[in-house]
Amino acid sequence: MNGSLPAFPFTALIDQQPLQQALLIAAVDPGIGGVLVSGPRGTAKSTAARALAELLPEGQFVTLPLGASEERLIGTLDLDAVLRDGAVKFSPGLLAQAHRGVLYVDEINLLPDTLVDALLDAAASGVNTVERDGVSHSHDARFVLVGTMNPEEGELRPQLLDRFGLVVELENCFDPAVRQRIVKARLAFDLDPRGFHRAYATQQSDVVQRIRAARAALSALSFDDAVHALVSRLCIEAAVDGLRADLVMLRAARALAALDGADAVTVAHVERVAASVLLHRRHADDASAEAGTSEREPQEAATASADQKTENGQHNRSQAKSDGSAGDWGYLPPQPAGIANVKTVVPLAAKKR
Template identity: 50%
Template sequence: MPQHYPFSAVVDAGDMSLALVLTTISPEIGGVLVRGEKGTAKSTIVRALAAVLPPIDVVAGDRFSAAPGSSSPDSGGAPYAADAAVETRPVRLVELPVGATEDRVLGSLHLERALSEGKAEYEPGLLAKAHRGLLYVDEVNLLHDHLVDLLLDAAAMGRSTVERDGVSVSHDARFVLVGTMNPEEGELRPQLLDRFGLTVEVRAPRDPALRVEVVRRRMAFDADPVTFAASYDEGERVVTARILAAQARVGSVALGDDMLLRIAELCAAFDVDGMRADIVTARTAVAHAAWHDRDAVTLEDVRVAARLSLPHRRRRNPFDAPGLDEDLLDEVLGDDEPEPEPPGPGGDGGGDSGDGDGDGGGPDDGGEGGLETGASAPSSTDVGAPSSTDVETPSSTDAGAPSSEGSPSETNATAGTPYRARLFTVHGTGAGEAGRRSRAITSSGRRVGATSATGGGQGPIHLLETLRAAAPHQAVRGRTTGPLRFHGSDLRVATREGQEANLVLFCVDASGSMAARKRMEQVKTAILSLLLDAYRRRDKVGLVTFRGAAAELALPPTRSVDVAARRLDGLPAGGRTPLAEGLLEAHRVLALERVRDPRRRPLLVVVTDGRATSGADAVARSQRAAGLLAAEGVASLVIDCEAGAMRLGLAAVLAEHLQAQHVPVGEVTAEALAGAVRAA
């Protein structure tokens, strides 16, 4: 029974299938990042790709998938014998789980032989297994930072070097890196984002006819996978033959100086950083020309290459809208080369990736109706965009006067340019997911001790502590000479202290006392800056707002800070101040998250001027709610938004009841802290 859905049976895969094919034709392009909502066949088409790739020749029995004539890591870098046996096998698709350990990725000491025979032998990891194949990371945006660093090193050098646990080995690790992600769950680190040669945005088709076809094919596959796959055998062979022909042709495709100049003009016009964009665009254009059986790069090849290689390189921070300005692309390239595109091998290579009758067809350039997987249009809610309600309206509720929601007294100020925020941490030492905020025992960092592997400890082997644990028992185990005798209980793994990621829950006062335009603009800018800081530190974020008579969870905890920024940008202000309700809603959210993710410690950020004006006994209720959070040891921060000459200091009183740090909104910036230190 076939394990994967046929590549040529995916309905209207567009730019996604094209990008995957181009990067296998020319692996130097650097891999593909696929961004899209849930249920858009991202994983399905990646797993199907390996089945249509031409097989490769490897040295028989080699642990590193070495090509004939290459060097052998097992023999100190000496080349394989000229008469070494060769075998042909399919290209591997190696999946890297987001929770993988460093040992599993890099490889490490072979435990069985080290403990039983006393030999230090290297056991290859996933990078070695993926050499000359595909390395697939689903939910790549959730990958731990220490694993991201390993991928960056391997992608930059094309080799993996291991110096640990008595092992010293270096081997080739050239692979096509394919990552899929849902942007709602958070963005990638900029360094890893730039390492992906191409990126595509996918979403489900809105055409009912296409959606019907997707469902029809999927149900047919689930009902009888063998028969369904057999109906696409010819289409799969056509795609394989076309990839093989393109791989043979790509080295001879001419890239003229005029096309190089167009590529340079494009990269300059889109203001991308560095020169990698120019190089990747050029390589992609050459691969696209080879895919279409052309001997020279054309303007259309450059256009397609730019659409795939530039969108993710023009983003300066996670709040920027993804995608490419198609008008600017047309303006720079023009249309002075209106030649038709010749058909490629196996049909026209365009249209759907299979029409249901078994003829298959190849991946299309996308953009011809159906599912558009190229650049998306900027969102109307982008941070910093002018708001139609951005008017300076005096609030009748600034002193606590009643105001109904939706009244003319509501304002919706827009945040300014974010700045570098101060670092706020959770006190003590946690044990959460590796990140960059608070002190914790994590999977990476400096080694501070060891723990028993049989007791649940995980991480790299601590050889010295393992030897110390085994040494006192040698006489009982009957050893007189020879290697030490080990039991499983002797194994120790390193305990490392580093930094963890936290849950940063914002509890934002959106009442009338905050509604003055300049004050709300300052507040939104501060929160936006803290969101950007949370993105850099790999935190989850959530947003609770309160105004009128109630509080609401505007954004459940998520890794996507850009979604939080959009919710913040659309936040109006007006009405009374239900401070107690806001704190109680924050308490409810934190209690729920404690069950869902018990290892992630929270940091509650309350943004308010401290006034409580909604309901009877509003002040006393807000103090009781603050005491409830303090009693549970929730680490809190109160950002004081009070302004003017006459200040009541209510936010400072709230901070005392929360046992929280109190920071005026103007002192959230790192520069303000540095200035205070210099003044002192």
């Protein structure tokens, strides 16, 4: 738990099922690559991330500020100590502090690409390596990466976006009843955080047990041919680049099956995670463009015919007679403009010269 007061309970979040599912999947298998949450301000992005941290073993919640340096993130090596004592002296950074917890990055789309690269590398591998002048040091860095962004403030480069395991898009709520439930819950929490948290203690404990059991069962779950076939079909239909989407979808489906206490990964598990895996990787327009070549031919012919008609119409208008008998119907021939003679006045001084 971060600070003296508890965070808003994860199980008390309202109308956030897709986000809760994605965060729990990443908690079970952090190697998926983290969760990117996109949405407008005030949609509980940071609240959900803090709530997840309370469910993890050490409850670490580490925030990466936008102005952080690379050394602040990955840590530093004291090279003088290496030369003097022959031993590596490592000062841990935020990646080390976030081990077994949540590393939260608000407005990740505004971070320098070098920091985003380092974040995603550590999130996927579970290891952070610091290298300076031929000296290196590695340490465990298994954390759940949660990045948030507001699309109005810019996008991540596609190369970085693809490396996020799951993406969830949040929207403003326009259901009056749901808005009232959310506001009432938040007001009740602000009034008595500890009392509100105690009211959800049983539900919170159940989720903690689910995460622990799911992590333990993860390696025992297998995929059958039907699961592999569905994953391949969905990724091909989405025209994704490479095979990262296939791997993430299988791992996410396995983590979800583990959370459900299932004996094996099923097609239903794949269907439940497909949207968050493909949302930021989909190139459906490219796929439909290749598949629909024959369908475009009549359209292209019709477009060419329309262009030809336009050219013919322009030609006819250019050949219109002065009496308007030729050319398009309703076309008016050009009318002569009035011309008036202008008398030039020479100044008297110019005449004398």
